[in-house]
Amino acid sequence: xxxxxxxxxxxxxxxxxxxxxxxxFVQRGYLATGMLEIRDMAAVSGGAMAHHFPAKRDLGLAVIxxxxxxxxxxxxxxxxxxxxxxxxxxxxxxxxxxxxxKRKGSVSGCPLNNMAMEIAAHxxxxxxxxxxxxxxxxxxxxxxxxxxxxxGRAGDLHPDRLATLVIAAxxxxxxxxxxxxxxxxxxxxxxxxxxxLAAHYRPGKRGGRRAD
Amino acid sequence: xxxxxxxxxxxxxxxxxxxxxxxxFVQRGYLATGMLEIRDMAAVSGGAMAHHFPAKRDLGLAVIxxxxxxxxxxxxxxxxxxxxxxxxxxxxxxxxxxxxxKRKGSVSGCPLNNMAMEIAAHxxxxxxxxxxxxxxxxxxxxxxxxxxxxxGRAGDLHPDRLATLVIAAxxxxxxxxxxxxxxxxxxxxxxxxxxxLAAHYRPGKRGGRRAD
Numbered sequence: 001x002x003x004x005x006x007x008x009x010x011x012x013x014x015x016x017x018x019x020x021x022x023x024x025f026v027q028r029g030y031l032a033t034g035m036l037e038i039r040d041m042a043a044v045s046g047g048a049m050a051h052h053f054p055a056k057r058d059l060g061l062a063v064i065x066x067x068x069x070x071x072x073x074x075x076x077x078x079x080x081x082x083x084x085x086x087x088x089x090x091x092x093x094x095x096x097x098x099x100x101x102k103r104k105g106s107v108s109g110c111p112l113n114n115m116a117m118e119i120a121a122h123x124x125x126x127x128x129x130x131x132x133x134x135x136x137x138x139x140x141x142x143x144x145x146x147x148x149x150x151x152g153r154a155g156d157l158h159p160d161r162l163a164t165l166v167i168a169a170x171x172x173x174x175x176x177x178x179x180x181x182x183x184x185x186x187x188x189x190x191x192x193x194x195x196x197l198a199a200h201y202r203p204g205k206r207g208g209r210r211a212d
Numbered sequence: 213x214x215x216x217x218x219x220x221x222x223x224x225x226x227x228x229x230x231x232x233x234x235x236x237f238v239q240r241g242y243l244a245t246g247m248l249e250i251r252d253m254a255a256v257s258g259g260a261m262a263h264h265f266p267a268k269r270d271l272g273l274a275v276i277x278x279x280x281x282x283x284x285x286x287x288x289x290x291x292x293x294x295x296x297x298x299x300x301x302x303x304x305x306x307x308x309x310x311x312x313x314k315r316k317g318s319v320s321g322c323p324l325n326n327m328a329m330e331i332a333a334h335x336x337x338x339x340x341x342x343x344x345x346x347x348x349x350x351x352x353x354x355x356x357x358x359x360x361x362x363x364g365r366a367g368d369l370h371p372d373r374l375a376t377l378v379i380a381a382x383x384x385x386x387x388x389x390x391x392x393x394x395x396x397x398x399x400x401x402x403x404x405x406x407x408x409l410a411a412h413y414r415p416g417k418r419g420g421r422r423a424d
């Protein structure tokens with residue numbers, strides 16, 4: 001049996017390391033977190049760490065591609081599919097994030113934006129992995145706006161640019177909320193985005209959760 | 213004369229240190245920059261560093277209060293005063309930043325947002341100093357919107373919330389531009405903000421550079 005504890009669940013070990021790293025990178029930052037800390041948090045051996053992630057950068061890439069991309073998909077992309085139109089989805093997403101932050105009582109920021117601001121200047125590969133997450137997010141929003149126009153729910157709008165504005169407003173609002181340790185910037189942006197989107201959409205053509 | 217070189221211009225020495233630190237913190241980040249690097253960049257003695265900034269945190273606070281606040285004032289607050297109304301000013305500010313980034317050929321990000329995202333989780337005093345800069349920025353925009361309403365240039369708008377949206381959109385757009393190393397997100401947000409603001413302002417009541 002000796003040694004089996006280390007090797008009988010390599011996928012589970014890898015997952016524990018990536019989970020611990022995600023938690024640490026979001027809370028304290030990528031640069032401020034050491035590999036030894038992550039090893040301790042994940043309760044894995046040095047050999048297992050070195051096997052799965054020879055360098056911190058490999059772990060950074062895994063966190064971006066697995067956990068950060070997944071957080072954006074769950075928080076933003078899936079609710080877009082579940083709601084009848086983009087404005088309902090965006091309003092619901094802001095409300096859910098505001099409620100979650102109020103419940104927690106502190107603002108640690110958006111995993112994607114935290115890592116992007118910190119790492120973009122240091123490592124081109126990680127920067128590109130982060131940009132791919134931003135692009136998937138923007139693509140999902142743009143597709144929803146296009147769909148709304150096609151369905152006759154929305155009139156004249158520029159899907160690409162509007163998608164960028166929504167993501168930028170959210171990203172900036174959470175940066176301000178983090179600096180203030182207060183959700184008010186997100187509340188303000190939620191209201192302003194709702195008014196701005198309402199001006200593009202036809203009254204009576206809006207819906208809540210998708211019925212089809 | 214011995215020793216005079218070190219002490220005959222304490223203000224100049226302090227300024228050289230803060231300039232070097234601002235450059236390094238914006239380009240590479242606060243956490244990634246060591247005090248020795250800054251000392252070398254500023255070409256000052258260890259004694260002078262220790263005299264002016266006993267701890268890195270003191271230097272972080274000086275950079276925020278002197279240089280970051282000043283960058284926001286020059287880039288955002290002064291042009292607001294120089295233009296006839298908020299939409300003209302905001303459009304001009306975005307255009308200037310986009311042109312400057314195109315000229316440089318790379319996006320290192322907004323000094324305020326870079327430091328806020330990196331430091332907010334680590335140090336309450338620095339977080340508060342960064343929030344004060346965000347608040348001064350928001351206060352200037354809000355005052356301009358209020359002034360425009362009072363002058364009859366703008367109709368129904370919520371100065372507080374709109375100021376937050378503009379700052380958030382800019383902050384998020386520059387984060388996206390940094391991840392992409394491309395100014396397109398700023399170009400998109402510039403257009404969308406211009407349309408959104410135009411809807412609040414009365415045609416014919418808009419102006420360019422302030423005439424009074």
